[in-house]
Amino acid sequence: MARETGESGDTKSTKVKKHKRRKSKKESKTRIVHANILYDHTKGGDNPNRHYANNKIKTTKYTLLSFLPKNLFEQFHRFANVYFVFIALLNFVPVVNAFQPELALAPVVFILSVTAIKDLWEDYRRHRSDKEINHMDCLVYCSSEKRYMEKYWKEIRVGDFIRLRCNEILPADVLLLSSSDPDRLCHIETATLDGETNLKQRQVVRSFIDLDCEFDPSKYNSIIECEKPNNDLNRFRGYIIHRSGRRDGLYKDNLLLRGCTIRNTEEAVGIIIYAGHETKAMLNNNGPRYKRSKLERQMNVDVFWCVIILLVMCLFTAIGHGLWMFQYGDKRPVFDVLSPEGTDLSPVVSSIYLFLTMIIVFQVLIPISLFVSIEIVKICQVYFIHQDMELYDEETDSHLQCRALNITEDLGQMQYIFSDKTGTLTENKMVFRRCTVAGVEYSHDANARRLAMYQEVDSEEEDCTSHGGTLPRRDSVTSHQSGKVVLRSQSTKSHRRTGSRAEAKRASILSKHTAFSSPMEKDITPDPQLMDKVNECSSQMEFMRFHSQPLNHIPPDQCDIFDFFIALTICNTVVVSSPNQPRQKVRRFELKSPVKTIEDFIKRFTPSRLTSGSNSSSSSSLTTNRSSSHKVGCSMLSSPSAESTLTKLNEEKRPEHDLQHAFSPVPPNFDKTKALAQDECELRYEAESPDEAALVYAARAYKCALVGRLPDQVTVELPHLGKLSFELLHTLGFDSTRKRMSVVVKHPLTEQITVYTKGADSVIMDLIRPATDDCKGKRQRKILYKTQNYLNLYAADGLRTLCIAKKVLSKEEYASWLQRHLEAETAIQKREELLFESALRLETNLQLLGATGVEDRLQDGVPETIASLRKAGLQIWVLTGDKQETAINIAYACKLLDPEEEIITLNADSQETCAVLLENSLHYIQAKFLCNPRPDPQAARDYAGIHFSPPVCSPASSGHSSPFLVHRLGLVIDGRTLAYALDKSLEDKFLAVARSCRSVLCCRSTPLQKSMVVKLVRNKLKVMTLAIGDGANDVSMIQVADVGVGISGQEGMQAVMASDFALPRFRYLQKLLLVHGHWCYSRLANMILYFFYKNAMFVALIFWYQFYCGFSGSAMVDQWYLIFFNLMFSAFPQLITGILDKDVSAETLQELPQLYMNGQNSEEYKPYMFWMNMIDAFYQSLICFFIPYFAYVDSDVDLFTWGTPITTLALFTILLHLGIETKTWTWMNWVSIGFSIALFFTVALCYNASCPTCFSPSNTYWTMQKLLVDPTFYLMCVVTPVAALLPRYCYRACQGTLFPNPVHVGRQLDKLPVDMRRLFLSQSQMKLGSLGSLFAPRGPFFPLCRPFQKDYGPRAKQAHMSGTKQKEKAIASPIPSKSMEMPDTPLSSKNSDNHITLNFRIQEKVQSCRQGSDGPLSENLHCAKEPSSPDTGTLPYSKDTPGPRTILDSTGLEAPPSPIDLCQVGLLTSTPLLSQTETMQLMSPPRSCVLGQKLDDEEHSNQKSLLKRAGDVDHTQSSSCLQEHSLKTTFL
């Protein structure tokens, strides 16, 4: 490449460059980058890169010069500002002016300058941080010095070569040209970009990979052509053109992005491609979001009303003035002033002028300071939320972030919560729990005990998560022991208080390199049984290899185990690294790139090259830098004792370890983990998803440790076998459509091309090779069946299940596949699709190896949070991508679903079945609840405490077609059905069903579906929605919802970036919503209402005066008072109240979540309240006007001597009004009110004494001073506010006593001493007290369902009575009696036989059935007893669950079900928890199946789950349904 050098090259290159530049101008779609050093001699103007932005960043909006015009321009985007400026300018027109023009400008200028100062300050901060960044150092190659020189970031230009060292931050987007890494890799951490802390690999540009010596910039003379700067982080395309004319493609793997940190790489050299603002990081940087809150929208409506009131008042005055002028006719009175020109003004013209004047005079009605005040209050609210100790997470040292500053009050008005499951409700810390290999289950009891130990340490109150259901009761001794070990393996520090998780988390934060590895996930206690098998298997392998026997003779069981662990270890994208020093890797002798061409393939698979065995041994011998413990391990493992048993191994090992850990007599089992934990310090696994890491750690626990991963090779360390290097041929990455990932490797032992696939069980099970009939096939079928059973069990346990499968490819198969795959890889168009198809082609006919169960632990306090949020009237939907069973179980665990409530499960295969299912569910709900006049006994009992929502059948509520109440129902719907249900034709029905359910669970939903659901609910139900999630898949949902909350957890920062609020944990949502949301809402709502009142009241005073001054627009309030009243005199107290007022204390708000409904129903600020406030304002202004009027009428009072008292009275009244509305008085309230009054008098006195001529035309000289010695003034000051505020005070006094709303009760509770309050609260939960009745009349969501009642007490009592009566009745009736008795009997595996399932059946002849039926009530019940599998006994929550039963009130269904007219299209099964694995599936088998299935339904009920799964998988309606059916049954 360095062929052409010297002068000729130089001149030539300039020519080329010129040519290129011309070209580049033509085709503007690309950017061409040359090396700058080539142009150092020439003038800067010739440099082709000079047009590109340099690396100096400037995020400031303004410069010193542009600040004023630009800022003003921006501020005038707000309509209100334009309006006020317009009014101020109107004052300069002499015919209409009302005030001294300069003075009229004051408020606008004040408001504008406050905002401007705020902007300026923010800009200055940006400027400072810019400067700091711009002055960071980096090494840039300097051609004159022929070495790298330190330069500032801002001096870097596109085309510069820079050298990067480890842990340096990238200054710009750099194309990687060289790396010190032997594999020409460079690792970067992209945490600042996307928050993902795992390392990512970047590769040197292909043409530079082969360079043996160090990269020399001076020899570089290629030209890079790439795409224009864009903001897509995951995309970079281009090519590099060498002097030779060769072109090489550039991909995103070659580009290092600005802001990332170099890790694990000693040194790297690259050329700058994009700099400064053109870097991808900067292009991605967009500012905070602007949302408008519901309250603000409502406020804007009322601002609009204010404008209308203003216009009406102005019009009224203008007409009045016209008439007033008209009455004098031609005789002009002496006091009527002509126009300045001396001409007469006609009444019409005069009134037009007056109209404009009045707009100026009444401008106060549109509160100029409202917008500023709201902003100030919101900033303070955000500040307080930030400061809340209880929202601070010690583990992560992070607190809540408010990213959207202006929707804090929306938090108090939420109605629906849409939550992600993984990472939001759960910790997204995957813990390996159990696995099954080749049909044998390894329960990992010790591991479970260890985890239980964590849990115990973790949370003080154990009961919050009822995880341990499946666990055998741990005996204290073992748990103690394991606990000791666990603790020791982490750190010697004691951490009782914070919990081990906290400790782990902190540790992981301190070491920046760890992605997902807390000790909890890393330490896996192996199952001894499996451990034995692994050892046995590998030793056998070793033996065979030693004797160079083919490996086929190993029994399939062991083979499977071996493959299983190999798959766990290599079928992933986990990166191995050691934290402290850059990775020292095995330097290979020859370069082996992954298979790129067919020839390559053929060449590489010639026998002579198949030496992977030696390869592995050589590599193991070359591990020079391995830790001592590894060496020990290696030497030990390579000891000739090929047939060494486990005991022998242990014997060998023990002395060493005992030496090392003489102080810790640990059981031998843990010894090994200890040994592994030792080298854990050096080996870290960084995975893209936490469950990958969990699996790799699990495999390592079985000594199958991943020790190295290169792009084309994976090194695994195995017991006995030592290090094995798997040649990695392809990695087919995970995607959400395929739901699996695969690796294609060449097995070093068998030398076969093997595909390892790992994926969701539903997918993998479908791809399993159909069993043949021979004995092998039989075994496989057995494995399949068993595995499926275990998978169900795992799912029931709430574990995330993954299936592991493999496939051996013959060379021919591989060759043919490879050919098409390579085509796909090289395709230009539709490459992704082709690759996808290629992957599908490969992943067929798999052989099932086993399955894993990984636990995703619930976060702390999730059940409590959900329970209290639900009590708060929030409807919680969980939208998850997980599978149905897992989701349901997590839902039970976090108390989203209640074992006592029924679940409607919707699984449909087609649009039609979905429609019918929805229809049926709707009818079912209606039949069960809706037109059932009595409350459901269940609900009555549960809501008997405080939250009492009687299911009433009330017609036409809240403008919707039919009333909806939330019943004790759960709805589970899967992704596919959801897709149908979200169709335009069905969405209404779906919503109708969903909204009547207490909880909704959408499984297997895609990100798009999530956002569609949120959008649907938001738009159709007109409710406030909150979406909470943590991962990239929740981003769309978060963005769609009214309030998006991101969990700053494990899965990167995308969710946080898109969110309005970022929480460290889910449980903080409780305080955020219930306390801060409530406060923010009620504070702001009250403040806004008060603002409207205040301005209306003040303006009305002037309006009344118009009747006495010939509607001439004169004001008795001096212009100063008029203009500054809002801005200064009355501004502070309301701000203080708006910021600090607490209607109910935080404790009570959290203890009584029902108080949250206050905000949901917008009870602080309803439309009528605006008008009530307006009426009150007009009343008060009448009092404030007419008391002084009559007090001074017929006297010699002059205008301002009369007007100043009015101003004073108005101020007093307004402040006292605020006092009535203020709920808590802190010293700040007192100070602010005192300050306001003092300020008014001070200003008034100064103003009235200052200058007798300055403030023309008005002149209030010495007025205030005169007034202060006038007793009338004081007399008025006493009587006027009292009279003005009497009605409101009476109203408030009555309200608090006669018809207190829940908030009042909460306030009264606040006044009680703490223990009294506790007692009361606990009592109120139990019995239906008077407090409970307060909440009664309002349904949680549709408050208008029922008219407001006055006599709650008796009514509520009646309701309660009737509830109990009904209960008795229910017990009396035969069928439910069974169900009622059940709860008392403890669960045993036997009583699950009593399980009752109600299946609705509809014949295929839906039509005829419909005709025959007379409405929904004629749905018929079919009760079927279902034998349940013995496994049910081990299901979780058994201790909580009272018993399996089905509650289906038959009251609405008078006719006993007759089995003859069973009609059903789908099965609508409502069952309690326990049956879920076996019977709960609500499935809609293909139509044609129904007949066949109906026949043997009873017998085959056990297979239902299987069947259902089959239906799940098999999307197409198979024509041979019966065949399929039989196929499934054969699994038995």
Added chain:
Amino acid sequence: MGKKQAGTGPLSRRPDNSAFKQQRLPAWSPSLTAQTVLPTFYILSLVCLFLGVWLLITVQQTHELKVDYTNAGTCDQCFKRQKHAIHNRTTCSCSVSFYNPKNFSGDVFFYYGLRNFHQNLRRYMDSRDDAQMVGRKNNLKAPSTYCAPFDYDAQRVPVAPCGAVANSMFNDSFTVIYYPTNDVEVQVPLYRKGIAWYTDKNVKYRNPPTNNTFTLRQAFEGTIRPLYWQRPVYELDDTDSNNNGFINDDLIVWMREAAFPNFKKLYGVLNRAQGHFNQGLPSGNYSISIIYNFPVEPFQGQKELVISMVTWFGGQNYFLPIAYLVTGGLILVAAIVLTMVFVKVGKKGKNMEE
């Protein structure tokens, strides 16, 4: 970008545990319950009622007498004359007699009252130049534009005092004559000075600087009197040269614009030095002789003479005491109603707290 992380230790971002930041400031939260509301109500109503009664008693000892002379008595003539010829500069004298039924004890104030005269019109009120009225030379010669169209006359000569307010100054004058039952008629002596606010007389209104050689007349050289005035501003008071120019009491009183269209302005205070009027104004027959200048017909106005006593809290006005009594009564009613309500519902309220 990747900076920040100030502070040390793992918990560096932990918020302060201060009462303010945690919103736990000690606070008094008044609850509007029976126990707190009722005492307030009763006390307030008692205070109001007491004040009301006291004020009522005070007011009842004061008297006020209004004599409308617009077209009463011989003033009828003048009224008619003005009606036909507006802006007639000829003076017209008339007199109106009235009977005073009550003894006015103490200080007695004489006002002239105007009805339906809108001194509070915005454009009228603005039509003045305060800077001129403090005697600034510049403004004397170049009045403020606020005065337009009363700033210059047709010949562009500046008007002093300019503006509509000054132009329309009330220019009737009264002489009140008392007819004692057994004595000769006697003129009621009035203080015509000191009727304006002290600050107005001494701060707000000043004459252009004069001295022994430079008279007031010279100071106003180059200005013209307002259109409706009969005499120039420096000759408003023949009797007292210190009461001329801008510091003329009547002018100052007039310039203080009334708040309502029906208003009265102080004309004089009874001089109680004379024997008849030692104790105030006795009851009996009176007459007023008026120099009738001010036209009220164009705006359907009325002129009157008001004789009034004042109380400690202002003129004779029944409104304030009534307002107090009514408010006190209302509060009392509200308190009683609330008491009944609380008694009825009280048990429930107690339940709530238990």
